[in-house]
Amino acid sequence: MDLQNTTIIIGGGSCAKKIAFDLLEKGISVTVVSSEENAGLCLSDFPKNTPVELLTQTRIIKCRGAVGNFTVSMDLNGKLIERNISNIVLAEEDRREPNFGLYGLTPSERILSLSQVNDIINEPQRDDRIKSGFKTAFFAGLLRETDPVITGQIMLLSLDLQSRFKNQVYILTGNLKVAGDGLEALYRKTRDEGVVYIKFSNSLPSISQQEDNRALIEFYDEITAEQFKFTPDITVVDEAIVPSEYLSELTKVFKLGRDMAGFVQSDNVRRIPVYTNRKGILVAGPSRTIQTRFDHDIDAANAGLSVYGLLKDSAPVPENRAEIDRGRCVRCLTCYRLCPFIAISLDAKPFVVGEACEGCGICAAECPKTTITIKGLSGPEISDRIVRPADLGREKVFTPFIVAFCCNRSASMARDLAVNNKLDMPKGLVTVELPCAGGISLDHILHALRKGADGIMILTCHEGNCHSEKGNIYARRRADSVLDLFDQMGLERQRLVVKTIASNMAMEFSELLTKFEEQIIVLGVSKIAKTKDIGDDKTG
Amino acid sequence: MGSIINMQRKHAIVIGGGIAGLCAALELARFDIDVDLVEKGPALGGHARSLTCKATDRCVKCGACLVEERLQAVVENPNIKVHLGSEIMEVQDSGGFSVVISNEGKSTCSCEADAVIIASGFSLFRPDGKPYGYKRFANVLTNLDLERMIRMQGSVKRPSDQREPEKIAFIQCVGSRDAKTGHLWCSRICCGAALRMSRLIRSRQPQVTISVFYIDIQSSGRDFQFFLDGLRNDVRLIRAIPADVFRTEDDRLSMSYFDPTSRQSKDEIFDMIILSVGLCPGDDLKGLCSLFGMKLSDSGFVTVSDKTEYPEKHGVFAAGTVLGPMGIAESIASAGKAVWEAIRYLKI
Ligand SMILES: Cc1cc2nc3c(=O)[nH]c(=O)nc-3n(C[C@H](O)[C@H](O)[C@H](O)COP(=O)(O)OP(=O)(O)OC[C@H]3O[C@@H](n4cnc5c(N)ncnc54)[C@H](O)[C@@H]3O)c2cc1C
Ligand code: SF4
Ligand code: SF4
Ligand code: SF4
Numbered sequence: 001m002d003l004q005n006t007t008i009i010i011g012g013g014s015c016a017k018k019i020a021f022d023l024l025e026k027g028i029s030v031t032v033v034s035s036e037e038n039a040g041l042c043l044s045d046f047p048k049n050t051p052v053e054l055l056t057q058t059r060i061i062k063c064r065g066a067v068g069n070f071t072v073s074m075d076l077n078g079k080l081i082e083r084n085i086s087n088i089v090l091a092e093e094d095r096r097e098p099n100f101g102l103y104g105l106t107p108s109e110r111i112l113s114l115s116q117v118n119d120i121i122n123e124p125q126r127d128d129r130i131k132s133g134f135k136t137a138f139f140a141g142l143l144r145e146t147d148p149v150i151t152g153q154i155m156l157l158s159l160d161l162q163s164r165f166k167n168q169v170y171i172l173t174g175n176l177k178v179a180g181d182g183l184e185a186l187y188r189k190t191r192d193e194g195v196v197y198i199k200f201s202n203s204l205p206s207i208s209q210q211e212d213n214r215a216l217i218e219f220y221d222e223i224t225a226e227q228f229k230f231t232p233d234i235t236v237v238d239e240a241i242v243p244s245e246y247l248s249e250l251t252k253v254f255k256l257g258r259d260m261a262g263f264v265q266s267d268n269v270r271r272i273p274v275y276t277n278r279k280g281i282l283v284a285g286p287s288r289t290i291q292t293r294f295d296h297d298i299d300a301a302n303a304g305l306s307v308y309g310l311l312k313d314s315a316p317v318p319e320n321r322a323e324i325d326r327g328r329c330v331r332c333l334t335c336y337r338l339c340p341f342i343a344i345s346l347d348a349k350p351f352v353v354g355e356a357c358e359g360c361g362i363c364a365a366e367c368p369k370t371t372i373t374i375k376g377l378s379g380p381e382i383s384d385r386i387v388r389p390a391d392l393g394r395e396k397v398f399t400p401f402i403v404a405f406c407c408n409r410s411a412s413m414a415r416d417l418a419v420n421n422k423l424d425m426p427k428g429l430v431t432v433e434l435p436c437a438g439g440i441s442l443d444h445i446l447h448a449l450r451k452g453a454d455g456i457m458i459l460t461c462h463e464g465n466c467h468s469e470k471g472n473i474y475a476r477r478r479a480d481s482v483l484d485l486f487d488q489m490g491l492e493r494q495r496l497v498v499k500t501i502a503s504n505m506a507m508e509f510s511e512l513l514t515k516f517e518e519q520i521i522v523l524g525v526s527k528i529a530k531t532k533d534i535g536d537d538k539t540g
Numbered sequence: 541m542g543s544i545i546n547m548q549r550k551h552a553i554v555i556g557g558g559i560a561g562l563c564a565a566l567e568l569a570r571f572d573i574d575v576d577l578v579e580k581g582p583a584l585g586g587h588a589r590s591l592t593c594k595a596t597d598r599c600v601k602c603g604a605c606l607v608e609e610r611l612q613a614v615v616e617n618p619n620i621k622v623h624l625g626s627e628i629m630e631v632q633d634s635g636g637f638s639v640v641i642s643n644e645g646k647s648t649c650s651c652e653a654d655a656v657i658i659a660s661g662f663s664l665f666r667p668d669g670k671p672y673g674y675k676r677f678a679n680v681l682t683n684l685d686l687e688r689m690i691r692m693q694g695s696v697k698r699p700s701d702q703r704e705p706e707k708i709a710f711i712q713c714v715g716s717r718d719a720k721t722g723h724l725w726c727s728r729i730c731c732g733a734a735l736r737m738s739r740l741i742r743s744r745q746p747q748v749t750i751s752v753f754y755i756d757i758q759s760s761g762r763d764f765q766f767f768l769d770g771l772r773n774d775v776r777l778i779r780a781i782p783a784d785v786f787r788t789e790d791d792r793l794s795m796s797y798f799d800p801t802s803r804q805s806k807d808e809i810f811d812m813i814i815l816s817v818g819l820c821p822g823d824d825l826k827g828l829c830s831l832f833g834m835k836l837s838d839s840g841f842v843t844v845s846d847k848t849e850y851p852e853k854h855g856v857f858a859a860g861t862v863l864g865p866m867g868i869a870e871s872i873a874s875a876g877k878a879v880w881e882a883i884r885y886l887k888i
């Protein structure tokens with residue numbers, strides 16, 4: 001087994017299995033790790049004579065290294081084991097949480113969860129709680145919004161209950177979630193079969209549990225405008241799809257971003273489809289978000305594609321990666337804490353793993369000792385890029401010299417679009433592109449002032465849209481701290497602004513800068529620019 | 541075309557340069573597959589390139605800005621050859637595909653391909669036949685018209701007089717979830733798009749009031765409950781399908797609907813009405829697929845119920861909204877899946 005080419009797939013369900021199969025087909029060795037004893041998998045499921053290892057009852061406890069060379073420590077039923085691998089895919093199964101509490105109900109033989117009903121329908125001979133002729137009510141996102149996965153399941157079950165079990169099914173819902181494959185057609189089919197939908201928009205039913213353990217549902221029907229009292233034989237509460245607790249542990253072990261619900265992958269369009277904040281760590285299917293099985297397969301394919309792509313990629317590490325002058329480092333660990341891509345490792349002192357570094361510049365801008373350098377981002381290099389347009393300031397009317405620091409992933413593209421569309425732009429505008437606005441440092445801003453900038457604009461991605469997660473926030477914070485310096489220098493604060501923009505907004509780019517220019521015209525020539533011989537800024 | 545065919549390298553054709561096609565081309569190129577990207581229109585980017593950013597204080601994750609980055613990467617990629625204003629004219633299938641591409645009806649070129657990815661996207665529902673006055677009244681727009689307007693001028697103004705509107709209504713599900721048109725699907729993106737758009741307008745033009753007429757609000761985004769709760773104070777949500785729209789003498793719009801609260805028919809005056817028109821199968825999807833000997837599902841998309849099953853046809857894959865209504869994120873993911881299937885098929 002070529003260990004350097006191994007991928008660890010975490011999870012024991014169908015999504016993990018699909019990824020493992022696909023990678024094996026491509027000759028990549030895989031280790032499938034499931035925390036459960038009885039994962040939905042066994043070794044005999046896999047094609048014979050393929051490089052697969054299956055570890056059950058195994059939990060990941062530690063991960064060191066970076067893409068291409070991770071060392072993962074695991075607890076196999078009390079025994080510590082380690083694997084050296086290239087890539088990691090998280091595909092842990094999600095979990096269902098029945099909403100009994102939400103509706104103030106306690107589970108009983110009359111009050112069931114969606115999964116219980118699913119089990120009963122699949123094996124009616126084992127469990128006969130649902131009898132022919134029953135009135136059955138489903139709650140589908142009644143008090144809290146649900147999703148098409150749950151709604152689809154409810155509609156399928158209701159069809160079965162209505163036709164096979166001769167039940168009269170009622171579905172009580174707020175917003176029926178039909179934004180899934182074939183769900184609108186399924187909705188119509190259930191109605192044709194006699195399923196009754198009761199929708200609530202401005203009112204809500206009051207729900208209580210009777211002594212006979214049935215639910216009592218009292219409501220105002222918006223269609224007939226009548227008050228109803230309703231005690232179904234069976235009441236089925238919907239379920240929330242949530243990440244497993246183990247998955248939250250994993251996000252800590254791997255230092256991965258999460259969304260509000262706790263699924264892996266921060267809620268950031270830059271991570272679409274299966275990327276995380278760490279190169280070589282991917283997330284698929286039930287670990288990523290609420291999805292149907294079909295969507296899990298789509299994720300599995302994307303995970304396969306990404307892993308295969310990373311392994312085939314033989315490009316050398318690009319030049320513009322961070323480097324730490326370890327002699328001058330004081331081990332404050334600022335860089336280690338702030339790197340969004342977990343590209344900084346520690347031994348005696350921090351060092352950068354080039355393969356994982358994205359060259360965002362956040363570490364360099366934040367290091368208190370300025371011991372980190374990135375090619376292209378040093379003060380002098382940035383300064384060289386700030387070239388005052390030759391004919392500025394020689395005219396009778398004041399044309400301000402404006403320096404815009406632009407994030408490459410948003411503002412630079414918006415600028416290109418604006419230029420292509422020939423939109424208005426300040427005459428004295430010079431844009432300086434940065435891989436991430438988070439890399440902008442105090443030094444860069446001072447260089448712009450020294451070059452005679454009358455106004456400086458920092459343009460970042462919108463909050464929540466930053467490839468480095470918080471680069472835009474760091475940029476704003478740094479600008480704020482520079483403003484105090486402006487006060488000391490006697491410079492107007494309005495000369496430095498931070499704005500956010502998306503890559504597709506050419507018009508907005510043009511407007512932001514032309515308005516800024518007007519503002520600077522009102523302020524006049526910068527005090528610092530005035531003190532210099534602006535005709536020849538190379539002497540400055 | 542003096543193209544040199546390198547036997548070692550595989551060759552693929554991607555049809556359609558929307559977000560799905562762009563992503564498919566980029567992923568293929570990453571594996572050193574030579575790609576011919578055939579786009580019918582004069583520019584790459586598809587529908588997503590007309591959309592506006594709807595961030596207010598924060599990004600609302602609509603995904604529209606992802607197109608620009610992909611587009612630049614495609615243009616710069618040496619493995620991808622872009623054919624603009626081009627369409628597939630002829631296909632011969634003999635293990636591989638020999639394809640004739642026409643360029644603006646003027647010239648043609650032929651190319652050989654080992655695999656084809658169809659990513660020709662969707663067509664928007666044309667609401668002319670609905671009683672909402674589209675094309676008759678200047679201030680009735682589609683959701684896409686509104687996206688374009690805001691992207692180009694930053695705010696909403698009435699096309700008829702360039703004045704800022706006071707009252708705007710969105711009508712959801714126009715041409716979706718609609719037995720009359722035979723469109724028994726939810727278009728998935730229009731609820732999220734309308735709500736985000738409402739939020740954007742309210743934040744930029746707070747004097748505008750917005751009413752959204754809906755059947756069911758579909759979830760969008762990862763924290764939808766939070767988003768919806770925040771929106772309820774800002775936007776009026778009315779569960780009703782409006783009946784019709786008339787223009788008043790003072791050039792406003794009168795809309796009648798059954799008001800669920802008062803339980804009465806009501807005529808209400810708005811300054812602008814936005815029709816959330818749905819996603820339909822592409823106009824020439826049928827013709828395109830028949831060139832490759834593929835059939836479409838009853839709804840007219842490539843497949844609807846099961847996106848994991850690609851057309852039985854070997855070597856042809858599909859990505860994006862040709863498979864059914866979906867958003868940008870899903871289109872990107874489906875492109876990844878199509879490419880992975882293609883790579884497995886080509887044994888690369
Ligand atoms: C008003 C509106 C708002 C939206 N808002 C959002 C949103 O907020 N979030 C979100 O995720 N999604 C949103 N969407 C959906 C989004 O636009 C689609 O998901 C996305 O554009 C689909 O991309 P695609 O590549 O599949 O198709 P398309 O964008 O349709 O691209 C298809 C491309 O193929 C070309 N083509 C067509 N036929 C041929 C042919 N025969 N030969 C060659 N080329 C051909 C077309 O010219 C086009 O360039 C919105 C859509 C609309 C209309
Ligand atoms: S440049 Fe960015 S990615 Fe690289 S080490 Fe520094 S903070 Fe991490
Ligand atoms: S931030 Fe600078 S000084 Fe602090 S640990 Fe990192 S390199 Fe060393
Ligand atoms: S995802 Fe949408 S809202 Fe967010 S920055 Fe991009 S275009 Fe704007």
Ligand code: SF4
Binds near residue numbers: 730818
């Ligand atoms: S997303 Fe909303 S507006 Fe669009 S078809 Fe579905 S329910 Fe109707």
